[in-house]
Amino acid sequence: MDATGLSRAIRNTMVEIKQYADELRDLDTALGDGDLGITVSLGADAIVEALDAAGDDVPPEETIRTCAKAFANANPSTMAALVAGALLSGSRLWATSRNLTTVDASAFAKAAGDSISKRGKSVVGDKTILDALVPAGEALGTSSSASEALDRAITAAKRAIAETTSMQSRRGRASWLQERSIGLQDPGATAFLRFLESWKAANVAD
Template sequence: GDADHGINMTRGFKKAMQKLPALADKDIGHILHNIGMILVSSIGGASGPLYGTFFLRSGSALKSKEELTTDDLYTSFQAGVDGIKERGRAQIGDKTMYDLWVPALAALKNAADNKQSPETALWLAIIAAEQALKDTIPLQAKKGRASYLGERSIGHQDAGATSSYLMLKTLLDTVTAES
């Protein structure tokens, strides 16, 4: 792309963090919905609408929830990933964040089907995401600003997949710290 992805993500998530204290007494769905609205309005490029949609859809799936089971986690991520696919019209192999979310989501589904804890489910999702992140390196970008680079996008990790990985890892770190 044009190398501003990290700057845009930092700006959006800083604004979301500033809003969190005002949302402390709200349910998980409400919090995620608010974060989604902030991200849509404050992250530039395609990432703002994509991440915003992820959080908005995840929030809708978790309306009125105060705690999360592994099934809830999977359901919310499924809604969010569906939103990314629909909004970005992404396919596996396009070298986008979607390339990371699909295997991570499959790992969450497997964990939910096998009655694993949310923490274990997130660990499994991270393992899948790490490999998916590496798998974006040899791809040529077909979507987003990176697609303008054509063959020059080959050999570089996708920025959206990288920020998605960092978001997922931060969630795991938070869940692990709280347990």
């Protein structure tokens, strides 16, 4: 995927993911402060607007930096800051490459996950976005077919969300609920799953 294709794919995905805003709001109301749906919706609009203004003929790393800045500026929230930091970390890997492959995507996901882990002081098993992002990122590097790798990543994220729903949240506002968080689906992990599903729906032909 070239730079033009990447920008277009991201914009398509941002349009698609907004349909999940109400679901993410409801999940976050149960475990957090209820603003995740707004964060995703406003962030998606801001990314589309910023990419439209930037044009298509820019390096991939600049496209990702544009997304990070737009998402962070649209939302004064912890999730927005974590996502923006993750995108910036991943963009540095693309500075030496102009081609997006499944290997690049897996490496990008790892860099993004490492950033979130460090800034959010969280690890896999804390019942956060990392529980979906890390196994999905690993799955992205398991196939030579981008479509197949994406399907595996979606399956991995779904499995992780199902497995962590029965766990107690250990980080963020959700951790304040302590035992009451058991049985509730993590909104951040779900948001990442919806991103993957939106990417597939918007950009991958059946």
